[in-house]
Amino acid sequence: MAVKDPVCGMTIEEDHAVGTSEYEGTTYYFCSKDCKEEFDENPEDYAD
Numbered sequence: 001m002a003v004k005d006p007v008c009g010m011t012i013e014e015d016h017a018v019g020t021s022e023y024e025g026t027t028y029y030f031c032s033k034d035c036k037e038e039f040d041e042n043p044e045d046y047a048d
């Protein structure tokens with residue numbers, strides 16, 4: 001399933017995500033470790 005990396009806006013395959021984070025009950029998928037770290041620092045800036 002295709003999902004959107006909320007940090008860089010890239011569409012990635014869920015299976016190919018490098019990292020995931022849960023925030024307020026939603027799972028977010030990231031293309032890189034850097035995107036995950038950025039999200040984890042400021043999740044409220046990126047969460048829908």
Ligand SMILES: [Zn+2]
Nearest residue numbers: 005008031035
């Ligand atoms: Zn990314």
